[in-house]
Amino acid sequence: MYEEKFSMRLAHLRMQKGVSARDMSLSLGQNVNYINNIENGKAMPSMTAFFFICEYLHVTPTEFFDFEAEDPQQSRMLGEKLRRLSSRQTEAFITLVDTVLAHK
Numbered sequence: 001m002y003e004e005k006f007s008m009r010l011a012h013l014r015m016q017k018g019v020s021a022r023d024m025s026l027s028l029g030q031n032v033n034y035i036n037n038i039e040n041g042k043a044m045p046s047m048t049a050f051f052f053i054c055e056y057l058h059v060t061p062t063e064f065f066d067f068e069a070e071d072p073q074q075s076r077m078l079g080e081k082l083r084r085l086s087s088r089q090t091e092a093f094i095t096l097v098d099t100v101l102a103h104k
Contacts (some may be wrong), residue, residue: 011039013057
């Protein structure tokens with residue numbers, strides 16, 4: 001189950017970056033089919049390779065496994081900005097988000 005989610009997440013993040021599986025494989029110093037094999041469920045990366053994959057995709061391992069985050073880089077940026085808000089500003093932002101989501 002998690003292998004499939006892993007493969008799908010890798011493909012999603014790679015495509016979001018706008019790079020081919022072949023180019024990503026070569027950039028990681030692997031054979032041309034390396035990323036394709038992972039995305040097709042034929043292989044899984046070692047832990048070391050996984051960290052290189054995360055670095056290449058500019059995501060943390062935690063962000064990689066946050067399967068609900070469509071764009072982990074934007075989520076990280078938003079979180080960093082939210083942490084700088086005052087308590088009052090945070091409450092106002094939450095109210096704004098709740099209002100937007102209620103009208104969705």
